[in-house]
Ligand code: FES
């Protein structure tokens with residue numbers, strides 16, 4: 136069947152089975168491979184994207200159920216800036232670079248998407264709020280650096296405002 140998805144502001148038409156998870160449509164039909172497969176059962180968060188600004192585990196959502204809703208993947212976070220068309224990182228991505236958060240990097244797309252959604256709700260979260268809402272699993276154990284990067288953003292009011300532009 137043909138479905139219509141709005142991904143990173145662009146309308147995309149895709150032929151897929153009714154029960155195909157959003158993750159596989161994003162990765163295989165749309166070739167947006169920044170969103171990762173980890174567990175496939177909604178447990179690890181590697182596949183996290185936004186649907187209407189809310190963090191969603193795309194392995195556990197049928198693509199057909201999110202037609203015509205605003206889907207954002209990691210590829211949609213940075214914005215094109217300047218006459219040369221260079222990419223300007225989202226504030227959360229910039230904080231990840233500054234704080235050297237990733238190790239192997241595999242989980243980090245989903246981690247960043249979860250954090251952007253968290254900061255939309257809670258601009259200056261405590262460690263307890265981070266732990267409660269960002270339940271993504273990182274096998275490299277970058278949790279402390281994730282917290283540090285989030286707190287570095289919390290001290291910059293503009294970072295939370297930038298997260299708000301994705302809603
Ligand atoms: S692959 Fe979706 S939660 Fe693990």
Ligand code: FES
Pocket residue numbers: 237238239240241242243272273274275276277
């Ligand atoms: S950075 Fe390696 S799994 Fe998280």
